[in-house]
Amino acid sequence: FPFSSAAFLSPPYSCGAGSSHCAGHTQASAHGKHCNKTSRGPTAEVFRKKHNICMVSDFFYPNMGGVESHIYQLSQCLIAMGHKVVIVTHAYGRRKGIRHLTNGLKVYYLPLQVMYNQSTATTCFHSLPLMRCVFVRERITIVHSHSSFSAMAHDALFHAKTLGLNTVFTDHSLFGFADISSVLTNKLLTISLCDTNHIVCVSYTSKENTVLRAALNPEIVSVIPNAVDSADFTPDPSQRQDDKITIVVISRLVYRKGIDLLGGIIPELCLKYPDLHFLIGGEGPKRIVLEEVREKYQLHDRVRLLGALEHKDVRGVLVQGHIFLNTSLTEAFCMAIVEGIQQINTIISYDYITCIFNPYLIPEVLPEDLITLCEPTVRSLCAGLESVISQHRTGAVPSPASIHARVRNLYTWRNVAERTEKVYDRVAGEEVLPLDRRIHRLRTHCGPVAGTIFAFVAVLDFLFLLLLQWLVPDQVMDVAVDASGPHGIWKGEQKDEIDSKRELSREHSL
Missing domain, CATH: 3.40.50.2000 (Glycogen Phosphorylase B;)
Structure with missing residues (x-):
């Protein structure tokens, strides 16, 4: 696995964008209480369970913008609520491999080629070995992709369904319906979201726009706004x-x-x-x-x-x-x-x-x-x-x-995280479509041409996965050490450090 040694870094704040910015990462990490669980959802056990979440997008630090800030702040609050969160993005210059940010937030900078405007080139297959490695090693249960502009986000949704993982997608932008760029993006969104478990939009206008663009059932689309510290x-x-x-x-x-x-x-x-x-x-x-x-x-x-x-x-x-x-x-x-x-x-x-x-x-x-x-x-x-x-x-x-x-x-990040947690609790009890039903969904939902093409791509993706599992079975892949979540070493190290400081202060007082 072509990753360098882990480096413990604080979030980079060099801004070439400036439109929207990370607000108070240290404050986000201060939230330590768990959210109150409600009785909605499949079972009470699902609500008590902590999730292993993988956030995926082409847009993350050191790039700056609203999507980057949203992913970071939401991840910090989810970690504070007891969930395990890792982030997958593409390499930015010399920043590649595995990095650890505040509170044990692990970031995988994958060696994927950028095509345009910080979005990776996609062939749907070159990213499967890397993403499978991350999903299996980190024992991911929910894949959460961000931004319609991110090719990596669409790839992650496609591969996660092939691997049998629950999926969530957050749309951060609005699109029209007339120009060529919008038509192509809307068709790709239709294909990506037709069998996604749940979709999150950041405003009601965005929800209406996404439902129309991707021909979605409004019942699987939630509105959770952004926030600021x-x-x-x-x-x-x-x-x-x-x-x-x-x-x-x-x-x-x-x-x-x-x-x-x-x-x-x-x-x-x-x-x-x-x-x-x-x-x-x-x-x-x-x-x-x-x-x-x-x-x-x-x-x-x-x-x-x-x-x-x-x-x-x-x-x-x-x-x-x-x-x-x-x-x-x-x-x-x-x-x-x-x-x-x-x-x-x-x-x-x-x-x-x-x-x-x-x-x-x-x-x-x-x-x-x-x-x-x-x-x-x-x-x-x-x-x-x-x-x-x-x-x-x-x-x-x-x-x-x-x-x-x-x-x-x-608008507070704590509220955003609590509402997102309810989405995770909901999708955790839902069924992931098997290959035959997934092919049928693609062909009936995405049109006779695009649906048939991507049904064929789904079959190829599944066969490629079988080849990878034969070459490197899941059982022989090393399980990654949790940096966050219920068994995260970060909390243990922090507790040990606090205990040692208390012991030293007690000795000095004596």
Whole structure:
């Protein structure tokens, strides 16, 4: 197994994204009490059982973003609740092999080739030997994949079903239905989710979008929002400059984050409001668009491009602003909005899929008086910003402290983990479809062409698994030492360390 020795590291916070960030990993690890179990589900024994969970996604640290933060924070809370959690992602440069993060969170950085935008190239077969090795050695019972954009997440779902494991999928993004990219992604999602035990979406709009895209039964789709650690994002109005209005944007500078729209509104608003400034954090290929706008209109003193941000610097940027602007085209929840509203008076965002089936994207996230929604056009965004700017000048906005007090308890990772645990308890008692029923489901649910093709792929995947089990039987594979969970050595080492410190202090007192 091509992994290096385990290295005990804290989470990396080098940020090339900046859109959404990990909030307080040390606080997440402080939660130690178990969740109260309810009577729902197959049996009481299922609820008392602790699960061995494998989180899978192409997107994890040192990459930065909302998916990465969600996986890390959820894993930490699940570990604190007594479950065993490991994470599987692809190698990032020299970061490969097995790494251990806070509280014994084990991360497998698999040596898989990245194809585009940190997503691995998939042939469905090259990842099976590696993932089987992880699933068997770690005695995984539930595979939880994240993000429609992650090829590794789809691979893990496919292989887990072949191995007879229960599966859960969390969708973090919204898609349209018309362009080629959306059509292909939606078909892949339909194939991946047709026999997945349960699906989690981060908003009700995301649920409706996913159910339509993948032709799912709404009863197997749950809504569990993202969260943020409010202790890491507290307001500080003294950091603002009251003689000007500052609009803050923190995002990956890529197309689907709406950077082209941002480049359109900057010159129009700067020409109209001499005291308006833009503070933009993040990095990406669309940075050139903003640099060209700044150069063309000579706005070097009013548009600051901060580049990649480290996690510790995000709050320092947010507290300088009066308005937080989100122009993302695909966000289903947007953690950055919740982070920003706790330190900034007003949020500007928009619903990018109004023209399709008219749900409201962001009103679920915040109360109506704390957010202004716009259409995804330069004209609509300018009108929304002008309205908010006039409110600031007349003092018709609440104070940052009052907003923080309202929002800080709306979304907590502990609540997210408790609700996710109920999903795990539910799927733990469900049946995994055998190969014949799985083939029938693919052919009837995914269309005559795609269904037949992927039914054939499922058969090949099963035959490849039989070959691997003949070459290296499960019984001869070494069982990995648990770093987390009921039998995790991390807790034992921490307990031994605490006991030794108490013994030393007792000796000194004597």
